[in-house]
Amino acid sequence: MSFTLPALPYAQDALAPHISxxxxxxxxxxxxxxxxxxxxxxxxxxxxxxxxxxxxxxxxxxxxxxxxxxxxxxxxxxxxxxxxSMTPNGGGAPAGELATMIDRDFGSFDAFKTAFATAGATQFGSGWAWLVLKDGKLEIRKTGNAETPITEAGVTPLLTMDVWEHAYYVDFRNRRPDYIATFLDHLINWDFAAANLAAAK
The missing domain is CATH 1.10.287.990 (Fe,Mn superoxide dismutase (SOD) domain)
Incomplete structure (x- = not known):
């Protein structure tokens, strides 16, 4: 059994103009x-x-x-x-249990956005920023290169943002912070994160 490239969950141009x-x-x-x-x-x-x-x-x-x-x-x-972790017409704020947990664990949604953006911006070189669930609480992680939270027992990834240069260089050149802001404001898929949270319960 060999692995196959999974199809995108949307059309190739569906994230435009944010991701081309x-x-x-x-x-x-x-x-x-x-x-x-x-x-x-x-x-x-x-x-x-x-x-x-x-x-x-x-x-x-x-x-x-x-x-x-x-x-x-x-x-x-x-x-x-x-x-x-991205969807057309994404972004905005989450709702329901996820929103409540973000307020509880980060202090506010704005504080979460700042912490998540900082994780992505300060990941030196290639890597990822993550929102994960561990021991019933939300955490933000950053990993280098191919590292992934699924290798750690008891950690459930809820969503991720790719900060390898090939994720954003065509559209944002070297402006990683602008890509991160666009991801949070226009692309992030809160329904996906909420579904992962529900499945982890």
Whole structure:
């Protein structure tokens, strides 16, 4: 069983003008696709062949002899999660239990936005910013390169923002903070985060 590139959950131009079809063509059609292709090559004949993507990520994490497998598997997982973390006409504030928990755990929605934006802006080099659930509380994480919270027991990712340069360079050039603000104000998919929260209960 080999992995396949999952389809985007919306049309390639659906996030315009915030994220262009050109960006998604390269980011999904080239970068994400390359991780899938590389992973399948690395797993050919490997003991992890046939395992679920999440199992491959967890089994290869921290194993020096499987660094290539981890990097590609985690990037396939992270990107698939990232596409669903955005939605056309997204942004704004969450509602319901998620909104209540954000106010409780961060002090206010504005404080959450500031903390999340800071995590994305201060991730040196390539990586990710995350909203996760741990021990019944919301936390913001940042990870470098392919690192992902699913390797940590008891942590459930609710949404993520990609801060690798290829996520934003076509549309924002070197202005990562502008991309982050656009993600929060126009793209973030609170319904996806709420569904992940509900599933973790």
């Amino acid at each position: 079809a050109e960006t998604l063509d390269f980011h999904h059609g080239k970068h994400h696709a390359a991780y899938v292709t590389n992973l399948n090559k690395l797993l050919d004949g490997h003991a992890l062949a046939g395992k679920s993507l999440e199992d491959v990520v967890k089994a290869s994490a921290g194993e020096a002899d499987m660094a290539g497998i981890f990097n590609n598997a985690a990037q396939v997982w992270n990107h698939t999660f990232y596409w669903s």
